[in-house]
Amino acid sequence: MEDNSSKTDETVFGEIIGMRDEIGKIQEAIADFEVGKKLNVAIIAGLFGGKTTLIKEIEKLNLSRATKITFSEIVRDEKEISLPGDTKRVVLLDNCHFLYVRKPGGFDIFYEFLDMISSQNRIFITTWNIYSWKYLKEVFELEKYFPVQIVVPAFSKEHLKQLIFNRYEDGEIIFNNGGESDEEPVAYITEYPIELSAIGRKISIPILKINIHYLKKYLLNEKKEKEEGKEKTAEHRVFERIHLESKGNPGVALKIWKLALDYPHIKPEDVGNFSYDIELEQEEAFVLSLVLSYQGLKKSDIVDIIGSMLKTDEVLFRLLNQELIFEDENKSFRVRPEALRSVIAYLEKLRLVW
Numbered sequence: 182m183e184d185n186s187s188k189t190d191e192t193v194f195g196e197i198i199g200m201r202d203e204i205g206k207i208q209e210a211i212a213d214f215e216v217g218k219k220l221n222v223a224i225i226a227g228l229f230g231g232k233t234t235l236i237k238e239i240e241k242l243n244l245s246r247a248t249k250i251t252f253s254e255i256v257r258d259e260k261e262i263s264l265p266g267d268t269k270r271v272v273l274l275d276n277c278h279f280l281y282v283r284k285p286g287g288f289d290i291f292y293e294f295l296d297m298i299s300s301q302n303r304i305f306i307t308t309w310n311i312y313s314w315k316y317l318k319e320v321f322e323l324e325k326y327f328p329v330q331i332v333v334p335a336f337s338k339e340h341l342k343q344l345i346f347n348r349y350e351d352g353e354i355i356f357n358n359g360g361e362s363d364e365e366p367v368a369y370i371t372e373y374p375i376e377l378s379a380i381g382r383k384i385s386i387p388i389l390k391i392n393i394h395y396l397k398k399y400l401l402n403e404k405k406e407k408e409e410g411k412e413k414t415a416e417h418r419v420f421e422r423i424h425l426e427s428k429g430n431p432g433v434a435l436k437i438w439k440l441a442l443d444y445p446h447i448k449p450e451d452v453g454n455f456s457y458d459i460e461l462e463q464e465e466a467f468v469l470s471l472v473l474s475y476q477g478l479k480k481s482d483i484v485d486i487i488g489s490m491l492k493t494d495e496v497l498f499r500l501l502n503q504e505l506i507f508e509d510e511n512k513s514f515r516v517r518p519e520a521l522r523s524v525i526a527y528l529e530k531l532r533l534v535w
Contacts, residue, residue: 197238198347199340199431200231203331207239207306210329211246211271214304221298221326224308226333227525228476229432229518232308235333236275239306247306249273254513255475255482256280259293264301273306278313278475284486291321298326312474312534335429342420344431345438356415357448418449426455428522436518457505457523468496469516470533472506473524477513 197204203224210220226232240249248268256262256279264272281291298305307327309317317323324330336344346354419441427434441451461469464487471486472478484493497514500506505524506514516524528534 197234198344199336200235200238200333203235203333204238204242206329206331208242211243211304211306214270219302219304220328221304222306222329222331223314223324223327224306224331224333225311225314226308227311227430228473228516228521229430229436230311230333231431232333233275235331236273236306236308240273243271247271247273249275251275252277252279253511254279254477254479255282256290257282259290262290262294262297264297264303268303270303271306272301272303275308276310276476277307278310281313281317282482282486283316283471283474287486291317295321295326310474310476312470315535316474336424336427336431336434337429338420338424341424341427341429341431341434345420345423345435353445354442355446356419357446358415415449419447419452422449422452426452426522430518430521433518433521440519453519455519455522457503457520457527459503459505459523459527461499461503461527464492465496465499466528466531466533468493469500469505469524470528472500472514473516473528473534477509477511477515479511479513483514 207222207224210222213220224232224235226235236249240247246269248265248271250264250273252261252275262280277294280294281288311332314323423434423437423441426437437452437455438447440453441447443451468483468487471483475482480493480497483497484490487493487496497506500514501508504517505520507517508514525534
């Protein structure tokens with residue numbers, strides 16, 4: 182993901198976080214091509230994983246020798262993959278998972294694409310959705326066409342923290358520890374009755390008492406946390422939970438952060454635990470796997486693949502109603518970032534993706 186801060190050791194190869202080694206390998210493949218060794222590159226990642234950000238960085242680093250083409254929906258005309266006359270020797274192709282249609286007869290464009298990258302005296306740097314890549318690899322041995330394969334790694338907790346903080350000024354976000362009101366008091370006031378014989382009645386006087394039980398428990402917990410080397414600041418807990426929920430996926434982490442943030446405040450307890458109990462019919466699950474593998478599909482694309490407008494409407498209604506997908510501004514249906522982990526687990530269990 183992009184980094185707008187000044188350059189550090191992590192950004193030697195440009196303004197990008199967490200992908201230094203990957204950029205180095207791609208730049209090495211380009212350098213090898215310049216001396217006569219052609220090794221096409223496949224950049225592979227899941228939804229919201231950062232592959233488009235990575236290829237944009239490669240474009241910035243090779244402006245004088247690269248031509249970039251982005252596919253934003255399923256390609257149906259071979260003219261869309263024809264290279265312009267002024268195409269440079271380094272060709273960047275983003276979203277190559279749109280080069281096939283998962284139905285009988287839907288691979289003509291894909292065959293043309295394979296022929297093009299095999300016959301052209303150019304190096305092709307491509308990006309692929311990981312589930313489309315695995316499917317095409319199984320069916321067409323796609324890896325043979327791309328000797329250099331870059332699987333975009335999950336972000337560490339520190340990289341996610343850097344990614345999020347780069348959107349704010351120092352000290353702009355206030356981290357709050359939640360749950361203070363539920364804690365037991367360390368000290369409290371109680372009423373102590375005293376009988377005054379001189380006046381023949383009882384009176385109560387306020388006495389400060391120490392909550393010994395809570396104090397012992399607090400000190401023991403504090404000692405244990407120190408021995409285990411744990412930080413328990415609100416900031417640490419927020420990013421720990423975001424990293425756990427997102428599994429290091431930068432796009433998902435940003436969405437979880439946005440949902441938890443009550444600007445400028447955020448507390449660990451507001452970082453949601455997103456777990457979806459998914460129950461779908463076979464066709465609904467298949468369409469969900471398509472949306473995941475293509476990253477975004479228009480309604481007309483789904484109708485074309487499953488062959489029924491009425492069934493498509495029913496399926497989309499069910500998926501939208503379970504809040505597994507949403508419709509973006511381009512009328513494409515996409516998996517909700519916060520539902521991604523549950524969707525992947527469900528579809529892997531059904532062996533619809535692997």
